[in-house]
Amino acid sequence: MDSSGNKVHGYTKKIWYAPNKFESYGDEEIKAVEACLRKGWLAPGPITEQFECEIAGIFGKKYAVMVNSGSSGNILALLVAGLKAGDEVVTPACTFSTTVAPIVQLGIVPVxxxxxLGSYVPSVTxxxxxxxxxxxxxxxxxLIGSKPDWQGLKDQLFMLGRRDILLIEDSCDTITNTTITDxxxxxxxxxxxxxAGGGGGMVMCNEKSQRDLALQYRDxxxxxxxxESFSERFGHCVDGIEYDFKFLYPVLGYNFKSTEMNAAFGLEQLKKLPLFLETRRQNINRFVQQLKELEAHGLILPKNHDKVDWLALPLMLPNRKDIKSLLEDYA
Known part of the structure; x- marks a missing residue:
């Protein structure tokens, strides 16, 4: 490719698509990360705790544990739920890979x-x-922001006498309030x-024992x-010998830690959440209105597009490859 971006020796010019070219952050996030670095504390600390508290509040949960990704959070969610190999978990076939992967990795049976169509999440039935x-x-x-009817599921489980079935919400694609989930x-x-600076995730729950277990598996x-309390740290014995509990490992865990810098970045982003959500709603609404006339030609638009905080615009059409090829030709 030459300096003008033209095709040279069989290579094809890279086409950049708007509006997903750049992440949305500014001086506020940069200054927050710089301030964090100047404090000299890189591991999760007080800024992480503040971020956990605020995200837990949005989701309607008592506790939150920050991790390095939503995928790591999904593994912890299944572990702290107490699920065992051979247990069955109902999950949709239209999904993301790291919703299903931890189910299989832990020996749980996905059903x-x-x-x-249009919502891309399963109905209660x-x-x-x-x-x-x-x-x-x-x-x-x-999925991409669309939520199942969590309240309807809870009601149906109550009617069936199956209040033992846990509701585990993979909300990696959106930030929302679903107090009904476990x-x-x-x-x-x-x-x-x-x-949170390109990565990070959070697992949330209402039981302190689950929060503590999530911390163990994460760390x-x-x-x-x-x-740093001496009495707490040395209040445990192994074979009659007092041990510092920072060196006791009762579960086979992971290193799913995030960093204080990620949390600092995320806190600044959180202040912009209302603006981000409103901008996404406006963009989705504009696209849907412009595409409505194509429904007569087999295009399936998202349901309740004005009530869902979509991560992206989902479209279903019978000739996807042909349409994509046409758009590439006109790009």
């Missing part, structure tokens, strides 16, 4: 259900008809509603917290 005596949880994504996960990847399996 797949279909989704509805589609989920409930997959329930069996071995069902322990529904693990459902708010455990929730979100993501701050660079293209998501807000980002290498370590029992100890960040406390």
């Amino acid at each position: 797949f259900c279909d989704v509805e 589609q989920i409930i008809e997959k329930v069996s005596p071995r069902t322990k949880a529904f693990f459902l994504p708010n 455990i929730a996960v979100t993501s701050f990847y660079s293209s998501h509603i807000i980002t 290498w399996g370590r029992m100890g917290t960040n406390t």
